[in-house]
Amino acid sequence: MLTAVLLFLPLAAALLLLVVKGAAARALAFGASLLEFVIAAYVAFDFTRHGSAAYNLDYRWIASAGINFHIGLDGLSLLMVLLTTFLVPLILLSAFKRDYDNPSTFYALVLFMQTGLLGVFVSLDAFLFYFFWEVALIPIYLLAGAWGGERRIAVTLKFFLYTVVGSLLMLAGFVYLYLQTGPAAGSLAQHSSELTAFYNLKLSASEQSWLFWLIFAAFAVKMPIFPFHTWQPDTYTEAPAPATMLLSGIMLKMGIYGTMRWLLPVVPLGVSQWQKPVIILSVIGIIYGAIIAIRQRDVKRLIAYSSLSHVGLMAAGVFSLTQIGLQGAVVQMLAHGVNVVGMFFIADAIERRTGTRFIPDLGGLTRRTPILSVCFLIMLLSTVALPLTGGFVGEFLLLAGVYQYNAWVGAVAGLTIIFSAVYLLRMFQRVMLGPDSAFSETITDLTGGELLVLVPLIALVFWIGLFPNTFLHISEPAVANILALVGR
Amino acid sequence: MTSIILLSVFGILNLFLGFLRSNKVLLPGAMLLLLAVFGANYADWNVAHAPYFNHMLVVDNYTVAFTGIVLLTTILLLPFSRSYVTSGEPNLAEYYALLLFSLVGAIMMIGYDHLLMLFVGIEILSISMYVLAGSNKRDSRSNEAALKYFLMGAFATGILLFGIALLYGATGTFSLSQLGAAVAAPANASLQPMLYIGILMMIIGIGFKVSAAPFHFWTPDVYEGTPTFFTAFMSTVVKTAGFAAFLKLLAVALPAAQGFWMPTIQAMCALTLLLGNVGAAAQTNTKRMLAYSSVSHAGYLLIGLVASKGILTGDAASGIFFYSLAYSIATVAAFGVLKLVAEHRQEDRYSGLNGLGKTNPLLAFVMTVAMLSLAGIPLTGGFFGKFFLLAAAVGQGYIGLVVFAVIMSMVGLYYYLRPIIAMYMQPAPEGATPVPVDGIQTVTLVVLALLTILLGIAPGFMSGIL
Structure with missing residues (x-):
């Protein structure tokens, strides 16, 4: 009921x-x-x-x-x-x-x-x-x-x-x-x-x-x-x-x-027929999304392409048809949900203050906004999959699953971590650090109301990162059940 | 039978009430009467009646179900007659009388058991509609619509009558059930060509009435010129009655000639879907778009005829019933909103709907529900209408036709979204004032939207009843 x-x-x-x-x-x-x-x-x-x-x-x-x-x-x-x-x-x-x-x-x-x-x-x-x-x-x-x-x-x-x-x-x-x-x-x-x-x-x-x-x-x-x-x-x-x-x-x-x-x-037989093409498409998506993200000048658009790249890895993990890959996808769904909402929230917070999301117009925001910078960095590092954060657990398990399927594919998919570090840290550098912009002096820090959104998100980032078993434990029988049906 | 008598008597009475010339009396009167007729009709559900007039007319569940649709549609449509059929209009009572008479014709078309009854029904319905199409007599477009409709319609009825005559010549009977036996076991093989030409001519005649391609060409012009209130009546009641008659003809009289009409109907179906949807996508005028959309819906209903395989009960027949019901309700809602807005803003292109979400949230909501239902998006009755019809057709193995219909409904999404885009995503024109909507219209609009959603979330009570 x-x-x-x-x-x-x-x-x-x-x-x-x-x-x-x-x-x-x-x-x-x-x-x-x-x-x-x-x-x-x-x-x-x-x-x-x-x-x-x-x-x-x-x-x-x-x-x-x-x-x-x-x-x-x-x-x-x-x-x-x-x-x-x-x-x-x-x-x-x-x-x-x-x-x-x-x-x-x-x-x-x-x-x-x-x-x-x-x-x-x-x-x-x-x-x-x-x-x-x-x-x-x-x-x-x-x-x-x-x-x-x-x-x-x-x-x-x-x-x-x-x-x-x-x-x-x-x-x-x-x-x-x-x-x-x-x-x-x-x-x-x-x-x-x-x-x-x-x-x-x-x-x-x-x-x-x-x-x-x-x-x-x-x-x-x-x-x-x-x-x-x-x-x-x-x-x-x-x-x-x-x-x-x-x-x-x-x-x-x-x-x-x-x-x-x-x-x-x-359709387990259909899956086994098309497993390889779908994984290849997913991996192409990972690389493609990442490369395009590097070139973006709009914060929101950059996060959009980053999301495209990350979802490619989730798909590849699911289609690896391994227990570890599917479990990784489950954790990464949670972690990515938290990360991407946090990232878009911060992008919106910056846009509300400055009226722009255009990266070349921004810069040197961090001096007046220590709290915003810290929150931004935490969300960003979780997206990059730094250990201790939720993103790490998810991507690690996913990559392990893809690696089990095929070591070469796993190696290429692993590039996602390097790429995302490149485009996200570059963005952070150009938006928050770097030379001062028109907004460096006037921008205000996060308000209490905004922290109300970010604190639960950050808490969950660390919860998933430190105690992933809470979640892995819940999904384990369901995932095993799915794999048993696929393998029949 | 009670419904036919009540409607006829009240129609005649209405002519005498003409001196009142007051919509304040006539509108509520007509609605109350129609509600009474609806009740009388419902009382016949699951009641076995002997056929009337020497097997001219039967009242069975099939008749009751489709009669229910046309009555309900008319009841829900009437509140939008206001301001068009204004008080003080000299011919006010006549419009109501013609509307009631045309319903009598529709019910005869649904309940016929004899080809002459079908012909009489079609004529009663059509002649009323010719007049009503031209009821805005000071508007040249309305006159044009009436003339076009009359000339084309008279021609089509002629062909239909010729078909009936040939069928009679080949089989020696007008009665549907006897026709069924005579077609199954022809007494004289040399008369077969005559039979087939007769069937073809009847298909053409009815195809014209339900605006199935390639006999749909009159639809956009006539719909556009006819006063919106009567356009709505035309695209719902006429189509529902036409399809009920069509299905009955194919399923009772001609199941044995399936090998002949099946390919014909299939070809018509594919052509109707193509021309209706592609035509609608090219329009910039909401009313013309709805006209082409009504052609495309004839196409989906034709799939039901194909899937019925000449059986008057079961999944396909129930599917046609459900589809007609969902389609009629959504169409009345769409035309109702369009009429109110177009009269107020003097504009019936898509841009006339701009910013309606701000000025009249209720109208915009009802229009959205109607568009989503016509497009066949879940949460609305239109989705289950399409689902039941297409599933029945796939179940009978017509996969190619269904795939084509699904592709065409994707085209449909494009043009049904355009009013929604105009209403919610375009700004209202400068100085736009809210469209005035009176109390009873508000209630009716809400009922229309709720019925559409009800059919979309709990279709069980109306599905599979035939």
């Missing part, structure tokens, strides 16, 4: 926000998201002691088509739920920092999106999964399109069309699988779209081969994997900061999560 509460609480708050305006809207939005996090934390606590049985809900949804409203939790989805519920209050706090037009609608869309995201992570029925997958898209499209920068209309249209085309292909794949369940010429009511029904299908290798690409299309666009990434840098740059955080911090993980739950175990 608590799963349903988790799922619909943000939606209820979003609906309330349509009538509540002004200061009360902020309190309502933040309160609801905080309550949501408390519930999720309780669920996590209860889950580790009593297991997942209590969180399984299964209702008939559309009887005439054999579709169920089936939601449930395992270690993997629990961690994603925790990440989402942890980040959304912080993202809302960061949204309070700016005066957006029509703020209560803005918050309502963020919360509406939270329902979509959580739905993706807990669905155990293919059509329910697809349903939430699209539900998450509509609010982020409106957020980026209505509150974004100058080029928002063309950019978000491209984003929307890319992702919808990808997910329609996934839907086509699901419909095919769904019609394979049950009797061959039965009516729709005799088929089933349950995840387990998909797992039990006996499909030929050639069917799995093309089904792989149909389903993977949606995930590849969402992550995004090279060469399906062209929407990403523009959208990240043009969207308002909270929307960028939602996109990069959580929505990106829908792609990785979807691959782990809805691709690997469903």
Whole structure:
């Protein structure tokens, strides 16, 4: 029952926000998201002691088509739920920092999106999964399109069309699988779209081969994997900061999560056929994203390409099909979510103070902003994967997984750490240190309200870095289960 | 049957009420009556009625279901008649009467069991629509629309009637069930060509009414010129009744001739999807876009006819029902908002919707829901409409057609997003004032949006009922 509460609480708050305006809207939005996090934390606590049985809900949804409203939790989805519920209050706090037009609608869309995201992570029925997958898209499209920068209309249209085309292909794949369940010429009511029904299908290798690409299309666009990434840098740059955080911090993980739950175990033969090309594409993405990031002059755009590079490593780790690689992907999803939200938050904080994100215009900011500099450095070093930080654990495990798959590929993928050190430290040097700019004397340091966002993020960076077992332990059975299904 | 009698009687009564000339009386009166008819219609659900008038008309669940759609659509559409059908208009009562008569025609088209009944139904519906298309008689575009619609429509009805005559010549009967038997076991093989020409002509005639390509060419011009209120009626009630009649014809009278009509319908379907979607993508005028979009939706419904394989019940028939319902509701919402905005701002291009999200958040929200539903995005009824139809078609093995339909619906996304972009992402024009919306229109808009979302999150109560 608590799963349903988790799922619909943000939606209820979003609906309330349509009538509540002004200061009360902020309190309502933040309160609801905080309550949501408390519930999720309780669920996590209860889950580790009593297991997942209590969180399984299964209702008939559309009887005439054999579709169920089936939601449930395992270690993997629990961690994603925790990440989402942890980040959304912080993202809302960061949204309070700016005066957006029509703020209560803005918050309502963020919360509406939270329902979509959580739905993706807990669905155990293919059509329910697809349903939430699209539900998450509509609010982020409106957020980026209505509150974004100058080029928002063309950019978000491209984003929307890319992702919808990808997910329609996934839907086509699901419909095919769904019609394979049950009797061959039965009516729709005799088929089933349950995840387990998909797992039990006996499909030929050639069917799995093309089904792989149909389903993977949606995930590849969402992550995004090279060469399906062209929407990403523009959208990240043009969207308002909270929307960028939602996109990069959580929505990106829908792609990785979807691959782990809805691709690997469903078409294992297809995966083994395409494993190598996908890993190669991922590694190309790592290098490509990193090289382009080096040349960027816009802070937000640089972080966008850095994110592209990092997600490539996650994908490569997942497709290594090793326990260590998948576990690494899980930890890195958490760490990257925290890092990238922190980075975008700091980029936004600088932009709010100086009115620009253009690197050559900035410089020498650190003298007046010791706290900002420290926070920035911590987030940055975690992104570079310095030991003790969350990024290190994730990337280390991922690289170990890729190395197990193939030492050469592992070696090339390992370049990501060197590259990210290059472009991130160069950015830090040119923005915070370096010769003074017009803003060096006037810029103010972080306020208490801003620290409220950054302190939890930094705490989590070190928590993941120092005690990764807290999380690895939760996801281990789920990951082992997935690999067992892949290896069958 | 009760619904036909009630509607006819009230239609005639309305003509006598013409002296009132007051929308304050006529509008609530018409809505109440339609609600009563809706109730009477619902009472026939799962009730076995003997066929009426020597098997001319049957009232079964099929009839009740589709009649329900046309009645509901009309009820939800009526509140938008205000200001167009203004008080003081000399012919006010006649418009209401014609609307009610055209509903009688629609119900006959849905419930017919005899080809003459089909013809009478189509004529009652069409003649009312010819008049209503030209009801804005001081506007030359409205006149043009009426003339075009009438000339083309009369031609198409002629072809349809010729087809009926040829069918009669080949089989010796007008009755659907007897036709089914006669087509399955032809008494005289030399009459087969006559039968096939007859079927083809009937397909052309009905294809024209539901604006399926290549007989859709009249649609954009007529839709654009016709007063928006009646355009909405045309694109929902006429299409729903037309498809109900089409499915019944193919499934009851002609299942045995499947080898002949199946390729024809498939070709029409692919062509309709292509021309409808590509045509809509090229428009800059919201009303014309909706006209082409209505053509494209005929294409999706044709997939249902293909998937039905000549069966009046089951997944495909239920899919057509659900699709028509979701499509009608979303279309009424879209036209309703468009009419209010276009009248206020005197602009029916996309730019007329600019900044509506700021000036009228409710109108913009309803329009967004309608567009997402027409595009088939989840959370709206349109998604499950497409899902049920396409899944039924894949289940019958028509994968190529479905792949094409999915590609076309990707094109659809592009043009359905344009009103949304205009409303939320473009600034309102200088000095734009909120569009006035009265109480009952507000309620109706909310109901339309909620129904669309309800069909999108709990489709179970309306799916698989046939």
